[in-house]
Amino acid sequence: MKKIGLYLKGELMTAYEPESIKEAFDDAIAAYEETGLFHEVKEINNTDGMNSFKFEYMGKETFKGVVCEANRRGESDLFDITNNINDIGYIYCKNDIDKFIENGIWQPLV
Numbered sequence: 001m002k003k004i005g006l007y008l009k010g011e012l013m014t015a016y017e018p019e020s021i022k023e024a025f026d027d028a029i030a031a032y033e034e035t036g037l038f039h040e041v042k043e044i045n046n047t048d049g050m051n052s053f054k055f056e057y058m059g060k061e062t063f064k065g066v067v068c069e070a071n072r073r074g075e076s077d078l079f080d081i082t083n084n085i086n087d088i089g090y091i092y093c094k095n096d097i098d099k100f101i102e103n104g105i106w107q108p109l110v
Contacts, residue, residue, distance in 0.1 A: 002018065002043040002044060002045060002101075002104070002107075003015050003016065003017065003018065003043070003044045003107070003108045003109075004016040004017070004018060004020065004021050004024050004041060004042070004043060004044065005024075005041070005042060005043070005044040006024050006027055006028055006031070006039055006040075006041055007039065007040040007041075007042065007049070008031070008037060008039050008040075009037075010048060010049055011048075011049035012044065012048070012049045012050055013031075013039070014027065015044060015108060015109075021041070024041045025041055027039075028040070028041050044101065044108050045098070045101055045102045046094075046097075046098035046101060046102065047070075047072075047079070047094050047097050047098055047101070050070075050072070051071070051072040052069065052070060052071045052072065053069075053070055053108055053109075054067060054068065054069050054070075054108070054109040055067075055068055055069075055070065055101070055106040055107055055108045055109055056068075056106070056107045056109060057083075057105070057106060058104060058105055058106065058107050059105045063085075066083050066084060066085055067083065067084045067109070068081055068082065068083040068084070068106070069081070069082050069083075070092075070097065073091075077093050077094040077095070078091055078092070078093055078094075079091070079092050079093075079094065079097055
């Protein structure tokens with residue numbers, strides 16, 4: 001199951017585990033009461049509003065569970081991807097990353 005995000009004006013503010021959806025809605029209500037701005041709770045299925053995030057690779061068995069970090073290159077749609085097992089880095093575009101997240105190959109970490 002995908003992670004849940006608390007969004008403000010389309011920007012991801014906080015990520016939650018799927019079983020914490022009630023907490024996400026409670027936080028959305030509290031944030032509205034505090035700021036007067038509506039917050040949205042929805043599944044995280046793309047990188048909109050994210051400049052950096054960590055994720056767990058859920059693809060090939062050999063690398064399953066590897067923790068990776070993605071960092072956006074400035075204002076571009078490119079992300080530098082590094083992992084916790086070697087010094088190799090990769091570059092992916094936003095559209096490819098969104099597809100990996102949507103298909104469950106990459107699971108964003110809270």
